[in-house]
Amino acid sequence: MTQDIHLADIPVRYQPDVCIIGGGAAGVSAAIAAARCGLSVLLVERYGFCGGASVAGLSGTICGLFSSGTNRQQLVFGFADEFYQALIHRNGVTDPVPFGKTLLVPHDAFSWKCVADDLLLQHHCQVLYHTQFLRAFLTEEGRVSSLLLKAMDGFFLVYPRFVIDASGDAELVHSIGCATYYGKKGSIQTPTMMFKMGNVNMAAFTGVDPDSINRMIAESHQAGKYKLPRHHVYLFPLPHSGEVLCNMTKITFPDGRVPIGTNSADMSFAEMEGRRQAESYARFLIEHIDGFENAYLNDTGCQVGIRQSRSIEGVYKLSNEDVLLARKQGDAIALSAWPIELHGAERLEIHYLDNDYYTIPFETLVPIGATNYLVAGRCLSAEHEALASARVTAQCFGMGYAAGAAAALSVKEQLPVMNINGFAVNQWMKSNKLKTAYEQ
Ligand SMILES: Cc1cc2nc3c(=O)[nH]c(=O)nc-3n(C[C@H](O)[C@H](O)[C@H](O)COP(=O)(O)OP(=O)(O)OC[C@H]3O[C@@H](n4cnc5c(N)ncnc54)[C@H](O)[C@@H]3O)c2cc1C
Structure with a gap:
C-alpha cells in the first residue's frame, strides 16, 4: 500500500524530540519520563484512548507490583507506583487480591484511560489518537529519519530525533528490518478474550x-x-x-x-x-x-488480548535462567517477582519466585545496531519463558519510564543508544529526579 504513496506529496506535521509509538503502559510511562527530562513528546496511538492490552484488551489488573511467597510486600515502585496511586485516588482499583503466592490489583478500564490522559496533558505531551504508525525511513547511517503515519484525515510524516517503539508488536523495529522473533521456535502464548x-x-x-x-x-x-x-x-x-x-x-x-x-x-x-x-x-x-x-x-475487551507476538533481538536477551535464578544485575532498570505465567496451547504453567526477584537490564530494550530508537514493554528481548514473567504491567511501566529517560539522555548528550548502558540511564534518572522502579 505505501508504495502507491508519493512521499513528496505527504505533509510533515511534527518534528518532536521523541515520537512514541503506542499508548500502553510502556508508551505512557516513556512519554512522561521524556517530558520530565525536557523533551517535546509526540505519542501516537491507533485507538482513541491509552491503555493497550490493559484497557483495549481488558487485561484489567496490575500484576508485578508485589513480592511472592510468605511475606508479600510491594516491591516495585517508581512510575508504576505513581500510576497505581493515581488509580487509588480515582477509586479505580480494589485492594490487592491474591494470585497464587503473590498479589495483584484489579482496576477499572475507564480510570486507567483517564489517569493516562491527565498525566499526558499535565506534561504537555502531544497525543494523536486514531493514528497508526505504518513505517519508518532510515538515513544511510541507519538512523530513523522519518515516520509515515496514517491519521483519520490522511497520511503524514513525522521527523523525530528519537523514536520509542512501545507498540507491543515491535512495529517500528520490524519495519526497519531489525531482527525479531516469535516465542520459542514460533510457538507463542495463547490469546484470551477478556x-x-x-x-x-x-x-x-x-x-x-x-x-x-x-x-x-x-x-x-x-x-x-x-x-x-x-x-x-x-x-x-x-x-x-x-x-x-x-x-x-x-x-x-x-x-x-x-x-x-x-x-x-x-x-x-x-x-x-x-x-x-x-x-x-x-x-x-x-x-x-x-x-x-x-x-x-x-x-x-475491544480487542482480543495478545500475550505475545514479536520480540526484538536485543543487545541483551533476558534468559530463563535470569528469571529462575533470580539474577540481579547492577545496571538493571526494572525488577520483577512476577511468576513465569505461561499460557501454552496445551496447558498453563506457573513458576513462582518465592521471596525473591530478578532484574531486567536496559540492554533488553536496545535492538542490535540501534541508533536513535529503542523499544519498551512486552516486545523486549527475552526468552519465551522469561517473557511470560517480564511482560506484565508493572514491569512495562518500569521499562517505559527508563526508555523515556534514555531517549532524553541520547538526544541531549547526542549519544547513539548503543553507547548508553543501564548505569548511565539510572544515573541520568537520578540527576533528572526520576524515580527508578526501586525507589519509593
Ligand atoms: C489476556 C491477557 C491478560 C493479561 N492479564 C494481565 C494482568 O492481569 N495483569 C497484568 O499486569 N498484565 C496482564 N497482561 C499483560 C499486560 O496486559 C501486557 O503485557 C502489557 O499491558 C503490555 O504493555 P505494553 O505497553 O508493552 O503493550 P500494549 O499494552 O500492547 O500497548 C501497545 C499499544 O500500541 C498501540 N499500537 C500498536 N501498534 C500500533 C501502530 N502501528 N500504530 C499506533 N499504535 C499502535 C496499541 O494499540 C497499544 O495501545 C495480560 C495480557 C493479556 C493479553
Whole structure:
C-alpha cells in the first residue's frame, strides 16, 4: 500500500524530540519520563484512548507490583507506583487480591484511560489518537529519519530525533528490518478474550472455591454442554460493585495452532472465536456458579488480548535462567517477582519466585545496531519463558519510564543508544529526579 504513496506529496506535521509509538503502559510511562527530562513528546496511538492490552484488551489488573511467597510486600515502585496511586485516588482499583503466592490489583478500564490522559496533558505531551504508525525511513547511517503515519484525515510524516517503539508488536523495529522473533521456535502464548460480568451477587460469589470452578468447567466441557477449552481460569471482582473480570477463554485454531497477533486473518478468527467462547463461559457461570444467577455478560475487551507476538533481538536477551535464578544485575532498570505465567496451547504453567526477584537490564530494550530508537514493554528481548514473567504491567511501566529517560539522555548528550548502558540511564534518572522502579 505505501508504495502507491508519493512521499513528496505527504505533509510533515511534527518534528518532536521523541515520537512514541503506542499508548500502553510502556508508551505512557516513556512519554512522561521524556517530558520530565525536557523533551517535546509526540505519542501516537491507533485507538482513541491509552491503555493497550490493559484497557483495549481488558487485561484489567496490575500484576508485578508485589513480592511472592510468605511475606508479600510491594516491591516495585517508581512510575508504576505513581500510576497505581493515581488509580487509588480515582477509586479505580480494589485492594490487592491474591494470585497464587503473590498479589495483584484489579482496576477499572475507564480510570486507567483517564489517569493516562491527565498525566499526558499535565506534561504537555502531544497525543494523536486514531493514528497508526505504518513505517519508518532510515538515513544511510541507519538512523530513523522519518515516520509515515496514517491519521483519520490522511497520511503524514513525522521527523523525530528519537523514536520509542512501545507498540507491543515491535512495529517500528520490524519495519526497519531489525531482527525479531516469535516465542520459542514460533510457538507463542495463547490469546484470551477478556470479558466482564455485571450484576454479580458478590456476597454469594466470594465464598466460592476457585478450584471447584475449575473442576466444574472441566466436567461441563467433557460433558459437551458448553465449549470451555480452558480449565484454569481467573475471576476478579472489579472496583464497581457487582462487576467481575473474567480471564477464562483460550483461543487456538481447531488444529491447535495459536493465532498470531500481527496477522489480520488470524486476529479476525481470534476475535470471533473469543466472543463465542466468552458467551459460552458466561452461560456456564450463570447456570452453575453461586452469585451469577442474575448476572449478564457486560462486555468483552475491544480487542482480543495478545500475550505475545514479536520480540526484538536485543543487545541483551533476558534468559530463563535470569528469571529462575533470580539474577540481579547492577545496571538493571526494572525488577520483577512476577511468576513465569505461561499460557501454552496445551496447558498453563506457573513458576513462582518465592521471596525473591530478578532484574531486567536496559540492554533488553536496545535492538542490535540501534541508533536513535529503542523499544519498551512486552516486545523486549527475552526468552519465551522469561517473557511470560517480564511482560506484565508493572514491569512495562518500569521499562517505559527508563526508555523515556534514555531517549532524553541520547538526544541531549547526542549519544547513539548503543553507547548508553543501564548505569548511565539510572544515573541520568537520578540527576533528572526520576524515580527508578526501586525507589519509593
Ligand atoms: C489476556 C491477557 C491478560 C493479561 N492479564 C494481565 C494482568 O492481569 N495483569 C497484568 O499486569 N498484565 C496482564 N497482561 C499483560 C499486560 O496486559 C501486557 O503485557 C502489557 O499491558 C503490555 O504493555 P505494553 O505497553 O508493552 O503493550 P500494549 O499494552 O500492547 O500497548 C501497545 C499499544 O500500541 C498501540 N499500537 C500498536 N501498534 C500500533 C501502530 N502501528 N500504530 C499506533 N499504535 C499502535 C496499541 O494499540 C497499544 O495501545 C495480560 C495480557 C493479556 C493479553
